[in-house]
Amino acid sequence: MxxxxxxxxxxxxxxxxxxxxxxxxxxxxxxxxxxxxxxxxxxxxxxxxxxxxxxxxxxxxxxxxxxxxxxxxxLDNFAQIFEELPFGRLIVNSFVFAGGVTAFALLFDSLAAYALARIDFRGSRVLLIAIIASLMIPFQATLIPIYQLVSDLGWVNTYAGLIAPRAADAFGIFFLRQFFLSLPRDLDNAARLDGASEWRTFWNVVLPNARPALLTLAIFTFVNNWNDLLWPLVFTTDAEMGTITSGLTLLTGPGGIIPQGVMMAGSLIAVLPLAIMFLLVQRRFIESVASTGLK
Incomplete structure (x- = not known):
């Protein structure tokens, strides 16, 4: 043993x-x-x-x-900000601006991303390189030409002037394209064999499977535009057409001194919709961010 x-x-x-x-x-x-x-x-x-x-x-x-x-x-600061500014209208403008840009960006970005990811056509690679290269151009470099175009169209101080130039975004196109590439092509092929058109394949097959990426992009787009100061400050000269961020720059007290309490009240109101939105979609947002990294 x-x-x-x-x-x-x-x-x-x-x-x-x-x-x-x-x-x-x-x-x-x-x-x-x-x-x-x-x-x-x-x-x-x-x-x-x-x-x-x-x-x-x-x-x-x-x-x-x-x-x-x-x-x-x-609560005097909250009452004062509604007395000194058309703050209710500014809140509505912020929702229209950020929400409109988000809705159009999701539509146009997803269409362009679908074409680049799922359709083989001549020049697609060159177009993709051009879109990625546009990300390297500073936003401020294109601000004056865009303003001149918006002014020529008579869209200054309008919702169209605020929303239309941002209706598509190079980052959103590239982001959705990368997600579309991760989806199995068998889904497209099966839909086409059943006689589905390209539009129906995009709308009924690809988009439902891209909800995590769409939700992630929607949140980032909405928050970025809601918090944006320079764009509404340049494209609106009428206080009634401004947003919360641009409207807060109009606050001045006696002798040009900014009333800090009123400014903080306006800032708190501006933050609340974003905080509420995040609390409502927190779980879905975390799941979306996690799933966009899966292959």
Whole structure:
């Protein structure tokens, strides 16, 4: 019979090593948790300052040293911003601008991406290179020519002037094209064998399978346009046609001093729709971002 020799102390050492590993893992988890808390606090601190300052009276806003929480809560800043600006109209304009750009961008970007990803035609590669190259052109370089074109069309201070130049986006086309390439071509072939037209294949077969990418692009497009300042500031000269971001630049107090409390109240109102939208689609958004990386 063969005997198995055990090194002295090996049996006792194994549980000890396992205990040390568990202790090290627990310490690492605690450190990661602390780091996550610190990072979250840094991210949320500016939002907390905006929220609390919006409810402070003027004396507390200008007090030194500053305080985070207001001692006397007030809603005067919210009432004042609706008195000094057509703020209700600005909110509507922001929704029309951001929502309109998002809707048209999803339609036109998906059409162009489908053609580049699923249809073989002469010059498609050159067209794709041109679209990608356009991403390297600074937005400010094209602002004046676009404004001149919008002005010639008589679209200044109109929704058409705000939305039409942004109805398609090179990044959106490239993003959706890459996602369409990951979809099996058997779906297209099966639809065509059943007699489906190119449009029906696009609308009924490809788009339903591209919902994660479409949702991701929709959220990014809406948020970017909602927060945009330069575009509505340039293409609207009438305060009634501005957006929340451009309207806040019109706030001035006595002697040209910006009322910080009123400005923070307007900023808080501007942030709320985005926060509510994210809370409503948070789970779907995370799933969309994760699924767009799967092949």
């Amino acid at each position: 063969t005997s198995i020799t055990t090194l002295p102390g090996s049996v006792a050492a194994t549980p000890a090593r396992a205990t040390r590993r568990r202790g090290t893992g627990r310490v690492g988890s605690i450190l990661l948790f602390i780091a996550a808390l610190a990072a979250s606090a840094l991210v949320l601190l500016p939002i907390a300052i905006i929220a609390f300052t919006a409810f402070k009276p003027v004396a507390e806003v200008n007090a030194y040293p500053p305080t985070l929480l207001p001692e006397a809560w007030t």
